[in-house]
Amino acid sequence: MSLSHLAPLLCLSLLSATACAETAIVLNSVDENVSFIDTRTYKETGRAPACKEPHHLMATPDDSSVIVACAISNELVFFDPRTGKEQKRIKNISDPYQLGFSPDNKWFVANSLRLDRVDLYKAADFSLVARIPAAKTPSHMAFDKASRFVFITLQDSNEVLAIDLKTREAAWKLPVGPTPAGIHMTPDDKHLLVGIMGANYVEVIDWRARKTVKKIITDKATHNFLPKGDGRHVFVSNRSVKGSISLVDMQTLTEIEKYDVPGGPDDMEIRADGKELWATARFARKVQVVNLDQKKLSHSIPVGRSPHGVSFISHAPRL
């Protein structure tokens, strides 16, 4: 276990996660910067320039950095999740939109939504290995447990594309509902959950059989996923202006709870103690905080334009 994992645990054991001050990093896509939020006071404490048209951020697997994908300036910007300080920039990462590390930490995958392409890099040094055509508009991604496949939603051709990481070639495509966005692998490695943004449901795919097995109705503009950390539940953001977040049981494949989260909830993050869910509200220039005990919105934190990703170090496990 790395030191970065010890810090939140220590914090948990001494007090409670919500009492420990730390920095949440929020990506403001249109303003091209990141906001820093004190998670104890729920106030924005500052901003730092990021890059041109940043879309999505993600923590590295060891939580030592938060990576921002810069679509127009063709680079990755690394921030220290504790201090918010910029660590480094990696140039010539062409048009990265959505990012992901394979579970075996061998692959770093970048989707180029604008240019219909998926790039495979070595995770160790971010050197390009393969460039795979992926029309139309590759959006989000998920991996199988064995890190054999990466599954990509193709937003404008209404498909899921499977890329074989061994052969580094497209393996198959499967038609799904209109405008698929987020995609998530269930902990048992059996099903892919796909957020159908052009409708109001999660499409459940048996990826080995390559067929849809169920549709879980959630709410308008079903968009993205974040596991709760208990190995059983996953949050689903429904990105309409009215907005909501659903909680789906991945064993029964049913929606069990729903919270009103206005402003187009998109990417999410959950506190280590599981008490708070944070979500960037794309259409409201805010980060919305849901108190999961009370099951309602507790804080709305103004940030920049089109916030597209939130991360903090003491998050729940990605189970």
Place this chain on the structure above:
Amino acid sequence: MQFVTDLFVSAQGRLFDSLVQPVLFALGLGGFVEMGFEGIEFVLLGLIELAIAYTLMRPLEAWWPAERWAQRRAVRVDVIYTVLNRLGVVPLAVFALLAPVFLGVDGWLRFHDIIPRQLEDWLPALDYHPLASFLIYLVILDFAEYWRHRLSHTFRWWWALHGIHHSQRQMSFWTDSRNHLLDDLIAGVWFASLSLLIGVPPGQFIGLLIVLRLVENLSHANTRLSFGRLGDHLVVGPRYHRWHHALDLPAEPRFACGCNFAILLPVWDLLFGTLYLAPQLPPTGIHETTTQEINARDDFWAQQKLGLVLLWRALGTRAGKQPSA
């Protein structure tokens, strides 16, 4: 301030949710959802910019006019152009034209591992100083706008369209948008192409456009306002631009195609020998030669038709230099 932001965002969200997103999904254009949301912001900011222009410049025109007019009927057609422009009709057409071309070219380049260099690659410090990069982009785009404008006076076919902008004899802040739709389209493609080529980030693009639009609104205003001898050489103002629209210019060869082509910075006219300033406030317009041209002065559709007719004629003759006015 947060209240104003919330109000703005709420309007943007409602328009997006009820109008734009359903249409995009119905057309299978889900990939443009985020762009659609930003497009609404573009339109709303355009309307706010227009409201600011009206609030600041209409009183100037009323209290301190360059010319007093018995009636303002001739201004009405310019209002139509402005509304069309601010509602995003022309920008949308430019986007529809440019997006497939640029995405195709850019996609091919990137797939072959060719990443076009951008301003920040030469000056990495700009990554951390967005205001500085904004100002540099502004200067580059203003320079390009000088040449677009000058060429629209130089080529006979282009002047056939651009002459519509100059046919207004009651020039006001509304006249800024009085352009033949095809001329507007060409200008939009020029501006957007260069912005994409030099890597202007989308977040700054709207800001750059708004700054230039506000300056252009003011420079067309019917007012005696002057920035003084020095100021008029630093930023384009109403007196400076009025000479660009003058019915008559001194008979010097360097003004054969017009003068004062700069949009924001007069330095381009200074550098390229096209600056002319005099203390008077000249009457504006062009010397029409046909009844059709005179009848089109105040009529939107007549102007659109006239522009196309003149363009057709110009293309049918050998292109040469076009004497202005």
